[in-house]
Amino acid sequence: MAIMLHPDTSADIARVSEALAMLTPRWNVRILSALAGQPLRYQEIVHEVPWLQSGQLSPKLRQLCEAGLVQRDEHSSRHVTYGHTDRAAELMTVLRLVATWAERYLGKPEQPLSAIEQIEDSLALLSGRHTAAILWVLKIRGEAGGRTLARLVMPGNEVTSVYPPLRQLVADALVDTDGMGQPYRLSASGAGLGPVLGALSAWAAGAPLPQGAQHPVWGRFKAAPAPQRWVSNQSPSQLPAPVTVPPPNRTVHAPSLAWQSGDLFSHATPPRPQALTAGGPRR
Structure with a gap:
């Protein structure tokens, strides 16, 4: 682009x-969330993401491994686990x-x-x-x-x-x-x-x-307030609380990065009634 x-x-x-x-892409965030704890074996991941059809999990795990987000550890020929990098x-x-x-x-x-x-x-x-x-x-x-x-x-x-x-x-x-x-x-x-x-x-x-x-x-923003509650019974514990950062000490006017550029991954329509409400689900 x-x-x-x-x-x-x-x-x-x-x-x-x-x-x-x-x-x-669908299910990527769910797979990463399932792996937020200890490493899991393949069938354990299947249990955590039962919505995936047969044959869909393997290519997604491979893509996430290639992206440097999931680590595959082969303990033996019959014992392989997947976990977060x-x-x-x-x-x-x-x-x-x-x-x-x-x-x-x-x-x-x-x-x-x-x-x-x-x-x-x-x-x-x-x-x-x-x-x-x-x-x-x-x-x-x-x-x-x-x-x-x-x-x-x-x-x-x-x-x-x-x-x-x-x-x-x-x-x-x-x-x-x-x-x-x-x-x-x-x-x-x-x-x-x-x-x-x-x-x-x-x-x-x-x-x-x-x-x-x-x-x-x-x-140049103020820290966003934490939500008062989650909107379902699903526990958010797998998503750790955001890092608390102090506001910047100075105002930066030039649109240039303060850090060195690096690789992305670890390896090489009716009007809205209120402007404050962002778009709804796209499912």
Whole structure:
């Protein structure tokens, strides 16, 4: 994806987009959550994720191993276990921040959702093509018209190409506008993604998660309050509490990263009644 932005910002967006693309496929978050405790044997994982059809688990475990999130240990020819890598353990903290954001901003369905379902729906809102780039530009500029967004996010494409993703972001209540021809800006729920995107950016760059509070774009936020309760009987204990980070001591104006770029993984539509409510489930 070619983005006409500062090279550090463009690389940051690309890493976050790649991380979201890896997490969003169905069942990936559930498999990682199942492995949050002690390593499990294959049949034990099958018991934890019974929704997977026969033959679906093996390729997903292989993909997560290749991504550096799951470690496969062969103790003997008949004893193989799967567990988290250090990268996956850090990622669970990021997912806990996603759950906190969802509890505050995600549209409430008629039937309460589990924490995992809320995380899956939140990631689906963020994983659309060009979504991360548009959110970054609007956070940096405050507001921007469609032509400006098209020039920055989709250089070389027709200006009209930017409007389908913008319409989706407006429908998902992550972006606001006063009407056709008017500039776009982040909604309250879009701006509330600061802790999530700052931490996800730090994780994707291989930086310590507390550095998300000093992110050059998303670092100027107050710590999001913890949800008062979970919306289902499912225990959130497998998703550790987010790292508490102090607010940045200085305001960073230049959209350049404070850390070294690193590999992503361990190895090489009716209007919303309230702007504060983000889009509902995509199932």
